[in-house]
Amino acid sequence: MIPRKSRLLALLLGLLPIGAVLANPYETTLKNGLKVIVKEDRRAPTAVHMVWYKVGSMDEVDGTSGVAHALEHMMFKGTPKVGPGEFNKRVAAAGGRDNAFTNYDYTAYFQQIPKQKLPEMMALEADRMGHLTLDPKEFAKEIQVIMEERRMRTDDNPQSLLFEALNAVAYSAHPYRRPVIGWMADLEQMTAADLRHWYQQWYVPNNATLVVVGDVDHEAVFRQAEKTYGQLKPRALPARKPIAEAPQKGIRRVTVKGPAELPQVLLAWKAPTLRDVNKDSDPYALEMLGAVLDGHDGARLTQHLVKDQRLAQSVGSGYDNSSRGPSLFLMLGTPAEGHTPAELEAALKAEVARIAADGVSEEELKRARAQLVASQVYKRDSMFAQAMEIGQMEIVGLSYKSVERMIEKLQAVTAADVQRVAKQYFSDDSLTVGLLEPQPLADAPRRRAPAGVRH
Template sequence: MRRQVFSLNRSIHRSMVIMLMTGSLLGSGPAALASQSALTPSQNPAQATAAPSATLGQAMGANLAELPQFGQNFSTFRLENGMQVVVIPDHRAPVVTHMVWYKAGAADEKPGISGIAHFLEHLMFKGTKAHPDGEFSKIVASLGGEENAFTTQDYTAYYQRVAKQHLGLMMELEADRMANLQLTDEQVKPELKVILEERAMRIDSNPSALLSESLDAVLYRNHPYGIPVIGWEHEMEQLDRQDAIDWYNEYYTPNNAILIVAGDISEDEVRDLARKTYGKVERRAEPEARIRPHEPPQRTARSLTFTDERVNQASVRQAYGTPSDSTAENGEAQALDLLGYILGSGTNSRLYKTLVIDNKIATSAGAYYQGTGLDDTRMLFYGTPAADHTVGDVLAGIRTEIDKIIKDGVSEEEVARAKRSLLAQTFYAQDNQAALARIVGTALSTGQSLDELRKWPEHLAEVTPEQIKAVADKYLQAHRSVTGYLLPPGASITPSSAQDDKKCSDVDQAIPKAREMSYPKDPPRASQKVPNPQARPQGQPKPKPQAEGTPSAANDKAAPSSATAE
């Protein structure tokens, strides 16, 4: 039985997780989504704590000082083997969401074995002595339940949603494969072909996904976020059973895992069941501290152009490196959330109103901040030119709106509206079991605590217009940009006004010089062996990918990419 595949991006801020899990953006959307290798789940069951009351509207009106509580009934404890357990009560229906999160993702992979985190996620369904290949999924299906699994840069997670009386069985099954996974070459080799075909279908055959990968490779030159979750094909081809076993033994240990149970259950019930199942799993390893290379300061704008015959509509996307929720200074992450909303979220955003409605330069335009991540992440802008306009026009328009905020700031009214929207999304997430489990798991897997999560609405409400202006000035300077152009043959990136008078004048500052990058019309399928001068001997470090043709994870409104995998 094959798992259903969904996709999500590596580091989507809380409000985006909420929208995804409630179904409005399943699989893709303006706020960053892209498929990646099968990279991420996105189920949407029903949820957790009490629904927001009328005080929500009052608190998010003129007075933001008194906010409805978020996550106050969450509880957490640890088993003796080090496994953290979080309980999210919701007694409205006899249903539970059961998730196990491992603090290991693609960015934790050693050089030369990209894709192993996602590959093992697939192999975890191959069975144990007690529950052979395929039995796990058959049991869940026979109970009328749902299941999925997903890999991102920072974590890997496994998910089931069942009637509450089956929670103990889900814990038994998940604990069994945490301790007793059995793999043979006969199981591993066919699954390797599956993930190679997955890459061929989702990335290599999609110009937008290829540009997204390349954009991240150029943005993250020193940090492993520049390597796609699904992996580079020439390294994926060399993955084997031992690579998977080594990854499993190092990271799939209870002291590196988080159990989240949301639903019609009490903390005492979860504690008792967890001790009887997960509590019996011995810790196999002590994972090292997750210390990754940092990006050096970016002092010049970077850009790349991808021209491909399969592209029908030109588009542009532009990324800026930013801190994440876990790495930002006090208040910066919340200010970036609000900045992204004001600039690019929905039809009331500055970019949409100016570029699409007023000036009719673009048919789409937006921006979003990807806040969840163990390390620094990014803010991404995107747009599609209208007829008689170019991606250069769109990019110049985006730059103009950014510069307006850097120079003049934002209004109190804009900030209040953005706060109301983001806070509403956060509080309404409490009406969805899976959304809450996902939010909590993401936060805890990327270096945050439950207390920090509870205080996020309060910290968001405290952000001032001056703080939003400050983060725009600090992180959105033109020299810190990485721009990607996706073009059909013959399309131009030069602004239409500059084409008329043969000069770019002031727009030169907004349009980074782009390198041309081409891709074969019919890329080789993953099953075909393509000579690769960069293929490394087993165990040797991989060469640094070239900026122009290499994929990594990135994503805009419509681009499958490689930030999450299923």
């Protein structure tokens, strides 16, 4: 047997089939439509239990922004069997921890527990999938917590305001233009009835995926899933009409004023999303471009703009190629003292333009490739990261079975591929620019996180 470190090195060098180090999860689909995926991992006597609903803020309509996130909060407020706040107490008593999260594409709930407590968690989660109380009095208290969360994390955070404003301008039609937490005006008008309608529409077994990773037997998990979740009835889901973002025909700009010490510049170009793991190529090349620009300490943005030119205090880039909707390739920077946001904007564009004109060296491509592949492989050291990867892949319409192929496609990206996408996707016609214009800092201390904020 090859030692683990040698196997990893061999993988990074392309000398070993990826399947040799990755376990194959097991899956089944219950009669009510719930998909169950189990990955056995015997390294510790624990388990991660996650339920993913294929519904997020992108499924909201104007006037109801924030309802997906608000329901996530209310999922901890009780069923006829389990009182308000009791869910968390039971998880803690079992020696575990739990939380939940909402984004544009999905809502998910998880518990990390000793393996013997898994049946109890499955029963608890199935109970609130089918029998949530949604007491108007509990909602009246929780919506205040949510509004305070918005004030703390967005309204009092200039960078969050910048990202929110940029999304609202970059997307003219797609629901990604709305913030996940919701517009404050919509939160102020939200009712428990709005949440009940959302819950009845989307929180059904045929719109959910159960993921379990840990020291478990998959057949036993399947039986327990049938015993708990299998008792819930499916319902017809609302029709999801595809929403296409119209082609952008010129640069868009937005300025946000907020209390901050320094300005920031945020650039966002429309970029393709991975739809066919085998046929698509540009999303992999764009991911590699992102690694060349900002994948390690010696990457181009930091080396050129921070260390060499001293034009920026900080720089970065980001690109997520897997989502239910469209994608953006982002570049963010804070100009150094004595330099303007306009200078930094031009310098960020110039870094991509230089790659479009001159390409990248094989050495920096090799380093970027190693960073990307290693980050994928290291996920296998965490049960939680494994469960996250499986759930996210399934919800956005890909498959966890494609992970190996995706890594192979990343490894196959060439310098010519990186240069090609740098030429293709970074024109001003598809660019939205956000500028944070700093205002004097208030003397008042920042708010603390409100009680009840869970993520």
